[in-house]
Amino acid sequence: MSLPVLPMHDPVASPVAGSDLSPASARELHEEIRALARARDAVILAHNYQVPEVQAVADFVGDSLQLAVEAQKAAQSTIVFCGVHFMAESAKVLNPKKRVLLPNLSAGCSLADSITAETLEDWKARYPGHAVVTYVNSTAEVKALSDICCTSANAASVVRSLPQRKILFTPDKNLGRWVAAQVPEKEVVVYDGCCPVHDVLRASSVGKARAGHPDAVVIAHPECRQDVVELADEVCSTTAMLAAVARHPAAKTFIVATEHGIVHQLRQRWPDKEFVVADGCLGCRMHCPYMKMIDLVMVRDALVRGRHEVDVPPDVAAGARRALERMIAVPRDA
Known part of the structure; x- marks a missing residue:
């Protein structure tokens, strides 16, 4: 089941x-x-992890892949990206003639910071003949040195689509491990980075949540650790979680193992269902501070003052654009 990027505009609902x-x-x-x-x-684009009022004011809300595609489709000359820096960079790379604004320049990403261009160059030298697949949670400089990018929504399809049997997957080790299990015909070497929001979750917390809701369906993001993924009924990207709920019409309760911002979208789409954050403390552990750094005042100021404009050097943008466009061209069922 395929779901569109969600158009928003209801401040009362948020x-x-x-x-x-x-x-x-x-x-x-x-x-x-x-x-x-x-x-x-x-056009205002917002990631699923943004605070509810920012999601509500956006033209479109979705995951990284959806918003990358939406940025290319948008007719507007300016893109206000309510997400983190690497996402705004990707929007600029794919839309070099448009102005891309990030309302808060402090909105970074620990996972993206875990690998640099120099580190990737050294890693590639150690593994000659390997194709480099880079998760979009990375800087433009790292993307530019990669053969192709991927998101959590299409990572397995991207790896499966490549002619090379040997793959370097960077930077998320948990997503890389999950992809390797989905595509056993490939030899996947995984970089040792992680998203701390997902990596902090343990199976014991999920088990406690399930003990309190024994009939619940567990939905986990593939950035989670292996012990968490093994407990899940569904493993998928944030937006795909909407479709996962639809696959369990009889279920009343869902335990969600990802950043708690997605719960807003789930409740909007499925108001008759109960959604429980898997960490057992109302999302206090599964909280990305970077994704919560943009508020309505910052969005307003970005539009009024044209700040903060994101740019990427042409030589870096050319390499990153190649890797991103190759990703977008891969069918989900490749």
């Missing part, structure tokens, strides 16, 4: 969680942002 804004102020700011987006010829 409480201002963790914000100092009153509901009335949030509604006013929401309407101001929408008017500014029209006036500035801008």
Whole structure:
């Protein structure tokens, strides 16, 4: 089952969680942002992990792959990317003639920071003849040195599509291990990086959540550790979790093993279902601080002041664009 990127625009449906804004102020700011987006010829894209009020003000909400595609399809001359830096970089790489704005330059990514271009060059030298598959959670410089990129939604398909039997997978070790299990015909060497938000989760926490909800369906992101993945009924990307719920119509409760921001989308789509964050403490452990660094005021200021513009050097952008476009061209069932 394929689900589209979700169009948003309902400030009432999205409480201002963790914000100092009153509901009335949030509604006013929401309407101001929408008017500014029209006036500035801008499209607002938001990742599934963003805070609810930012998801609500966006034109489209989705995962990395969906938003990369949506950025290319957008007719607007300006892209406001509510996510983290590597995502805004990718949007710029794929849309070199458009202006790409990241409302908060501090929104980085620990996983992307775990590998540099120099480290990848050294790693490639140790494994000649291997194709390099790089997760999109990486810098443009690292993408530029890769044969192809992937997301959690299409990682197995990307590896399966390559003619080479030997693969270097970077930088997420948990996703790489999961991909290797899905594509056993390939020899996959995995880099030792991880997303700390997913890597912190343990099977014991999932077990406790399941003990309290014995009939629940467990849905896990493939960036989770192997012991967590082995307990899951479904392993998939964030947006694919929406489809996973649809595959279990009789289930009333779902335990979700990923950054807790996705629960907002799940509750919007399935209001009659119960969604429990797998860490057992309402998402306090499965919380990405970088993904929560953008708020409505920052989105408004990005549109008013044109900040903060993201650019990528032409030589780096050319290599990264090749790797990203190869990824986008791979069919999901390759």
